[in-house]
Structures are given as structure tokens and as C-alpha cells.
Amino acid sequence: MTGWVMLMSDTMGTLYMLAEAQAGYFTAAQAVAAGVSRRALSGRARAGDLDHVRYGLYRLRRFPSHPHEDVVAACLWVGPDCAASHETALVVHGVSDAMPAAIHVTVPRPFRGAQPGVIVHRAPLESADREVRDSVSVTTLARTLVDVATVSDPSLVRQAVAEAIRDGKLARRQVRKLARDEPNLAPILVDALAVEQ
Secondary structure: OHHHHHHHHHHHHHHHHHHHOOOOEEEHHHHHHOOOOHHHHHHHHHOOOEEEEEOOEEEEOOOOOOOOHHHHHHHHHHOOOOEEOHHHHHHHHOOOOOOOOOEEEEEOOOOOOOEOOEEEEEOOOOHHHEEEEOOEEEEOHHHHHHHHHHHOOHHHHHHHHHHHHHOOOOOHHHHHHHHHHOOOOHHHHHHHHHHHO
């Protein structure tokens, strides 16, 4: 009996290590790569230790809630090369308090899955354009501003830039550099800098 208890403790310890940095979530593929079988996952779900969120995605039942756990789950569902983006990324970065009606994520490859409430954008996504913020894989603030400017009202970008500068998340020189690098975004950024003076 001791061996069985130890096996379960090892399994849950492994799953906790996976889930800790991902708001309590992990994929079946991550668990298998860490040495936990799909059968063990099913057993832990039946025992009430895990919630089977959707195909291939699990959550530790007793893990504390996270303010962006739905965003983490969406990113894990799409895959490891995915990042929260657009208006969703503004919220994760803390420069907008209005969570969009749908979670926006970007992935650099074709993706055919569909999930209500998740919009998947396909675009190049270099490692320099993404980071992990508060357990969420997210586009950098500069990349986020570019993405938002292509699909949203310019006033949202101006507001986000003003908040980012005011909160010290973006320096004025970074905004000027972004305006030079992204000529289509320059008028909006210049307006935002003028407002923030």
C-alpha cells in the first residue's frame, strides 16, 4: 500500500510542478512528457484531483484561482507557440481594464480548432515578440500595440500608451522608437505622447 501512495504522491507532485507556472493548468502532452501516463491522468480526474477541462487539457482542482486562468487555458489549448494577443494582451499587461468579449491569441502556424469565446489569429510570432507575464504567455507590450492598432479603434491604442507610460511600463523613448519602426502606427503614437505630456 505504501508504494501505491508514493506513486500517487509522485504523480501529483509532477502534475503540480507542471501546473504551478500555468495557473493550475497543464496539457496531457506535457504530463506524458513528464512521465505521467494518460491512464494516470484519467485516474486522478476520476478521483477528483483534476478537472478535465477539455480534450487534452487539465486543471488541478485545488489550485488557487488566477485572474487570467481562462487566457492561460486558451493558450495551452492552441499550443506552446501561442501567445495571448490584441485586446486580451492589453488586459494582461494591465493597460486596459476592459476584458474583450473573446480571448484573442496569436499563433505562427495554421490552426484549425475552434472554441467559443476564443479568436485565433495567425501571424509570425518571434520569441522577441512574446513573454510570460503573470503565468500568461503574452505578446510584448510593443507587439500588442501594433496588433491592436491593426484591428481596433485608435483611441484604445492611445489610452493603452498613456496608461503604459503613466504606470512606467513603457518609456517615452520606446514609444518614439515604435513610431519609427511602425510608420502606420506613428500618428496614433504621436497623439498618445502629446496627451501624456
